[in-house]
Amino acid sequence: MQQQFDASKLGMWLFLATEILLFGVLFVGFGLSQGRWPEEFKQAHHHLDRVLGAFNTVVLLFSSFTMVMAVNSASRSKRKATINYLIVTILCAIAFLVVKYFEYSHKIHEGLLPGQYFTYLASTDPMAKGNSVFFGFYFMMTGLHGFHIFAGVVVLCLLLKETIKGKYNAAYYTPVDLVGLYWHIVDLIWIYLFPLLYLIG
Amino acid sequence: MADILTSPHAGADVHHGKEIDYIEAKKGIWSWMSTVDHKRLGLMYFWAVVANFIVGGIFALLVRITLLTGNHGDNYFINAETYNRFFTLHGIVMVFLVIIPSVPAALGNFVLPLMLGAKDVAFPRMNLASFWIYIVGWTMAITAICLGMVDTGWTFYTPYSSTTNGPVSLMALAAFTLGFSSIFTGINFIATVHKLRAPGMGWFDMPLFVWSIYSTSLIQVLATPVVGITLVLLTIERAWGIGVFDASKGGDPVLFQHFFWFYSHPAVYIMILPGMAIISEIIPTFSAKTMFGYKAVAYSSVAIALIGFLVWGHHMFPSGQSQLASLVFSFLTFLVAIPSGIKVFNWLATMWRGNIAMDTPMVWAVSFLLLFTIGGLTGIFLGSLSTDIHLHDTYFVVAHFHYVMMGGTITAFLGGVHYWWPKMFGRMYNEGPAKIAAYLYFIGFNVLFLSQFVMGSNGMPRRYYNYLPEFQPWHIASTVGSWIIAAGLFLALGNLLASLRKPKDAPDNPWKGTTLEWQTQSPPIEHNFHDQPVLHRAPYDYRTPVSVDREIH
Amino acid sequence: MLPEQGSQHARHVDTLFMALFWLNVFFFVLVAGLAIYCVYAFKRREGVKTPHITHNLALELIWSVIPTMLVIGVFFWGAAGFLDYSVAPGNSLEIAVTAKKWNWTFTMPDGSVYGKNIQIPVNTNVKFVMTSMDVLHDFYVPAMRVKHDVLPNRYTEVWFNAEKEGTYHLACAEYCGKSHSDMFGSIKAVQPAEYEKWLVDGPPEWATMKPEELGKIAYEAYGCNTCHSVDGTKNTGPTWKGLYGKTEKFSDGTTTVVDEAYIKESINIPGKKVVSGYENQMPAFEGQIKPKLFEGLIAYIKSLK
Ligand code: HEA
């Protein structure tokens, strides 16, 4: 059993390494494009709402904490507490997505979708290209991240169901632990995304 | 003696002849489709790879037939657009559907747990998932082919790929999906090697095959996500015109090349390391001699894997990347050649004063040594800056990579297939035709690709439908070579298939191998070993004789 | 094994190429020789016991260190050749190159524009400043051993100094679609005096050609063919078929019968009268077309009934 547990954990870490690389590419691409369009990126980031971004950061940090507590309770066979912490985590994640939804629809409204949909600046405006590239990265990165949060919500719900059934206890709580790891990485990525996108310059 | 494996409890029943093996353990299609047995999954991958190899090969033969003549009118039976699709699909099929899964997913899945003395891989269900993801990716690729094919070259360079017609997005997503299959296989193998080694098996008691596959898996896990997300970016660029790579929209096409090669260079080591893995098994076994420089070979696999991450820019010397970058990449490219050299010399030293049996697998292994050396050495021309400027994107490069990919990996793969065939299917094939096939392949291969080195250094660019008349003799030679090699390959396949019609007749250890997979019956039982095997003899230790059958008292 | 050498740089590259060739022959013969020797000398005999040799530090050091030294040497040699060629000397003749699916267009220092085939003076440093109108292309002159990608929205350079008179093949070496393999051209190195003459009247064969034939060359060389058809099909610009003598209507409502003067004006200052149904997209060619070709164009248009 211990061997199995170790193996799963190793597997999870490897998977998370691939996740970090996945985002890593976008970070590198963002950095290089910022080098090409420094002024444009600065201008574009003013469209992002720092307050909402900061709020979401806090929400995710808090959810990371509740996730730690969920794992901790599971490892001590405290089923009730685990259930509560998981529910709070899920609610935080949903709150995050709701805020994101409002941010997105605001941007779509302003014509900030990248590429052919970018209408905020006339295509003849010299700043338009760089702005559009910025939003290309913005939507790619936050979209991919949002997808990870969404996937996290689904997995957390499954976990909740199994916890309610009483599947986990001090002797076996591997899945809780693994989901915990995943959740921390997703949060961590946001911790990097937030200053990168919202707080340039 | 007989000290490889002691299984005090299960010993008794092992002697009662063969037991029901993994192939016959369960019946029905569903039992295959839902299997989590690494051996069955390995087998299914194997057949998928063989089928894809034939598809990729047919595209190659069509490419060669087109090039028999140099200046095609509009009415030629294969026109320029079709030609471009043929070589693109040839490249994509061979790379993503054949060579990357060939050794790790097909043979590795089958052999790796056996070699470690494990019951299965660490995550059997994930293994099944990887297989089905592979099938999904495969279906997407085939759909893209049927929907009118793709003409971007296997490298998908932007902005051509973001503007051309055809189901490029579907093909890119297919490659993305196949990448995920490859990542999961990699994770699985790493965890298996870390956690499921037989008791008594330290890191340096592992067969070299395992070391090499382990290094491969590291690259798969660390490099594949990069190309994955790059291809997604390409797809999004095609769909919504976000301009990450498109210069007219403010992007940078060279960035795409960096991302692509950041994966695809390490990917060439994903391709060759498993080939080297097989050679490191075949050579000691057929020389009946211990591996020379075991540790050097093991470490060189890891070194290749790690340094291999730092050389991608050597594909871009004339592309407009900075000169400093070109200098650094050129230097590192040379460094990565050294561990390969070390391996070659260690294999030779293993053969030296050995007791060499030229059975079919060994014929393939020796072919590998010669072909890979040519391929690798011509890589030095390409790594060197001023000569690469001349040779870049000519047939010299085409010949180089066929020598390493086909002459290296595919040759090794075929050697491995002949080596483990008795274990996988429990039958011995006919030696005569198998050897003839191997020789045909060797001759055909050199006729096919040596002529391409000549054309390439003479300035014949690649991906050319029309060419100058002076190149025609060499193109004809090359095409004739492709027929010889095709004959060899079909003969090899036919011979192997013919053996399946016989009753099972393979001994457990036909080649007197020392690694654990030879210590169970052929084909193995569903759970590989009756009892947890315990390692007593280091791999490739021929100090005490190895008997042909199981060494269990 | 290698194409003709057109420059000093080409000779340097070839020296390295041949050195590598022999180095590799040496290593190949070593590897292949040993492998085949072993296969015959140590052929299997039953009952033979092989020695248990696990490693040999001295030997292993030899075959790690010697190749390392060699490749480091090769690195410096290759890098020197690369750096040496990568920056064009300051006094180079500058030719602008535009690549577009699937043609090369050259703008000579005097502003005249050619497609595909040009001349350059021999023994002169010539620098090509290149950009692409669409996808990636690659400017490859095998005889000079130079090659560089041509990118959209960006300028890249190659240069060389042709030592001998001769015609050098130019190829596109970056895959660019359907006619990638037909995207070639030629660069003819001639004596400076002849080059100057060519700049004024074009190549000698023009002297014997009919004006319509010259016009056809110009039609392709200056890229008129990208917008104008000669078979009646409508393109970015109006077709030239049946143009001469017809009555043209303009977007401002006026009309004109097409004569030589109008054609001249349309080429020099196309924006002056814009044909109705078309945008004013045609670039002004005033002063860019050689007189001979200009005459040719008019004759060519006249000939398209
Ligand atoms: C299995 C795959 C594989 C392998 C193993 C290699 C191995 C190597 N490759 Fe290759 N390569 C490809 C697959 C592979 N390559 C592909 C697919 C492409 C083209 C892709 C495309 O554009 O479509 C390519 C292209 C490519 C280029 C780019 C060319 C261009 O487009 O301009 C370069 C340049 O540096 C290069 C170099 C090398 C080198 C130095 C090695 C080295 O690792 C080789 C090391 C081995 C040896 C050197 C031989 C054994 C050593 C000795 C016997 C010791 C003595 C040696 C010396 C003294 C040197 N390769």
Ligand code: HEA
């Ligand atoms: C694994 C990789 C691999 C393999 C094996 C091959 C095999 C062959 N390739 Fe290769 N090729 C590539 C990878 C590979 N290729 C890549 C990546 C490109 C670049 C594409 C691009 O530019 O985008 C390329 C490009 C390429 C070109 C250049 C096209 C161009 O630039 O215009 C040519 C031209 O001759 C060519 C020819 C061939 C030929 C004749 C074979 C033959 O050797 C094929 C022979 C095979 C068969 C006839 C099938 C028969 C098989 C069986 C019967 C199964 C046997 C199985 C068992 C015994 C188990 N290939």
Ligand code: CUA
């Ligand atoms: Cu232009 Cu190829």
Ligand SMILES: [Cu+2]
């Ligand atoms: Cu490479």
